[in-house]
Amino acid sequence: MVRSTSCVRPARLTTSGWGGSPNRPGARRYPATMHDPRVLLDPATDAVRRLTRRGFALDVATLDKLLSGRNSAIQRADEARAEAKRVATSVKGASADERPARVERARELKAVIASAEEEHRGLETELRDLLLGIPNLPADDLPDGTSDADAEHVRSWGEPVELDFAPLDHVDLGEKLGILDLARATKLSGPRFAVLRGRGAKLERALARYFLELHTEQHGYTEFSVPTLVTRAALTGTGQLPKFEHDLFRTGVAERELFLIPTAEVPLTNLHAQETLATEDLPLAYTAHTPCFRSEAGSYGRDTRGLVRLHEFSKVELVRFVEASRSRTELELLVGHAEACLQGLGLAYRVVKLAAGDIGFSAEFTYDIEVWLPGQQRYREIASASDFGTFQARRAGIRTKSRDGTRGFAATLNSSGLPIGRTLVALLEQGQQADGSVRIPEALVPYTGFDVLTPA
RNA sequence: GGAAGCGUGGCAGAGCGGCCGAAUGCACUCGCCUUGAAAGCGAGAGACCCGCAAGGGUCCGGGGGUUCAAAUCCCUCCGCUUCCGCCA
Structure with a gap:
């Protein structure tokens, strides 16, 4: 009996948690959102200075490297997948001559996708672990100090x-x-x-x-x-x-x-x-x-x-x-x-x-x-x-x-x-x-x- | 703990390996009609990721596998339901 007293209908919940292996790129999942890395990297956010106030040293270079690496891996996987999709649908209508070449191309793309996804997964995990350890940015109207x-x-x-x-x-x-x-x-x-x-x-x-x-x-x-x-x-x-x-x-x-x-x-x-x-x-x-x-x-x-x-x-x-x-x-x-x-x-x-x-x-x-x-x-x-x-x-x-x-x-x-x-x-x-x-x-x-x- | 069944969009509920991001109904949004509403008619509408954008990609409980191609086949995990057992 989980009927909620709140006025909000519970969303569907995924059954996996943070603990499991990283999910497939793009799959519905517990989000890797925590901090938005783009916001942290935006100079206007002034994240380095703000985090310094609480004694946290933000590693901007690593963050930047992980983010852009992850994004380009996503892009490569997406492009390969888009082509694979086109090739796969074309197999059925292909003539007996063309068919083997298309199937072969599809096989190649499969490998490309797999390697791009693997890279994505690795970088995603690294990025997530980094982000999960970064504290919130203290508001500027708080006094200086640590005690x-x-x-x-x-x-x-x-x-x-x-x-x-x-x-x-x-x-x-x-x-x-x-x-x-x-x-x-x-x-x-x-x-x-x-x-x-x-x-x-x-x-x-x-x-x-x-x-x-x-x-x-x-x-x-x-x-x-x-x-x-x-x-x-x-x-x-x-x-x-x-x-x-x-x-x-x-x-x-x-x-x-x-x-x-x-x-x-x-x-x-x-x-x-x-x-x-x-x-x-x-x-x-x-x-x-x-x-x-x-x-x-x-x-x-x-x-x-x-x-x-x-x-x-x-x-x-x-x-x-x-x-x-x-x-x-x-x-x-x-x-x-x-x-x-x-x-x-x-x-x-x-x-x-x-x-x-x-x-x-x-x-x-x-x-x-x-x-x-x-x-x-x-x-x-x-x-x-x-x-x-x-x-x-x-x-x-x-x-x-x-x-x-x-x-x-x-x-x-x-x-x-x-x-x-x-x-x-x-x-x-x-x-x-x-x-x-x-x-x-x-x-x-x-x-x-x-x-x-x-x-x- | 044992047995059986089930997990598809806000809800209900279809779905032959390719034409399925997915029929249909309800709910929703915007028009038309109406004094107003209902009914009726028409149109629209999911989430997430990458991208300035155009656009592309992913998502049918989670993960893995088979295949050129998976909601659809296989494995596994999780959850739910019913029956039995055990307990507050």
Whole structure:
């Protein structure tokens, strides 16, 4: 039962993925589009400079060589095939004398086609591999820099809570309240996992419900329940693969390979992979609450305490499919939807524009939302809202067609809306009272059924 | 996991190895007709790749094979349906 709740009819899906051998030239297939190499090579794009801002050195010479080599191979194959076609149709009407010569010519052409196709296949694969590893071009209006310290302040909301007592961090709070059990989580699964207990577990459920209701009722999102195990093709579409396999948990049963999703962005965005969306149906706004799994390789020693950086956490995600020309306008909407979550809970936060060298592989522009944590006396990232332009749509084959027949690629955007664990951290720390209890925001009470957490 | 069947354009559904990118119906677009609509009549309309263009090429689930020539024959994989088994 796959009847979609979306207004778009699913396109026919091919059964092969990225993983297989390269397809025959011209055959319907997962596209080798990712970046458009012609756009990258166009001096007007200024790709080299823009990619340098994020520390990526674009090899223009190789790209150019592969592209022109591939194109001329395609042309040679096409020409030979065109002649072969003519010769083949002429065989039937040919006289007994002419016939052997024609058949012979057809045989020759067959070999020409085969060699041109083989060359095409090889170059196509090389080109694809090169293109798949090139990140998106950062927008010019992002600040320079490569770390979160280089981010540019955009706006703040709410007052950082000034407590007239020594604030505890969420771990001490959670344990004193009897809602958080990290030691037992370690017993079950090792480091970077968490167990929530009693009102803590209920709080997690309440937050997820609160966010989902907010987005579906107030912001126009359609809720989905999606798989949390996905294919290599799906992850290639959104850009986690092939470069960042070490960040993912991989599973395998017999020959079948599946990955645990690092975010619901992956299944939600790939819902429309290999489909053509009618522009009049855009924007599409999707949300889902899923667990997320991250290996956190390379973050040894960072945020080892508490709920901030776990191998498994739960998150509500927002994804939008929009017309390419509107992506930045839509990003403003999207970041507002994420902010509404925090505003509704009365949690102080600020919005920053990430530096060009600090945004994700697939992004061209990213806002981070940072929430105030009294326990750490600083703002910490709670959500990222990114505009991917057509980067993901090209990789995943998400096309658009307007009423007048114009075709193109969609733009995709996504934001957390929000991660449950980090929200809980902020809730505990900003809501703590001198007596060790924690106030629950009014908006959440209908979902929790209680308005305060008290030490056990 | 075992057995049988099926996979053709937005949908339904034809298709003798060459005249098949593919009949027909529905849906769609544009005209005509109409106060408006329906009906009727006429015309049009797939996707992708190479090319400035003219044009050329590819696509009948994927891949491979036979042949001068494959939607059509063969192999294989995938998916779907039904029956049985196993389970939530």
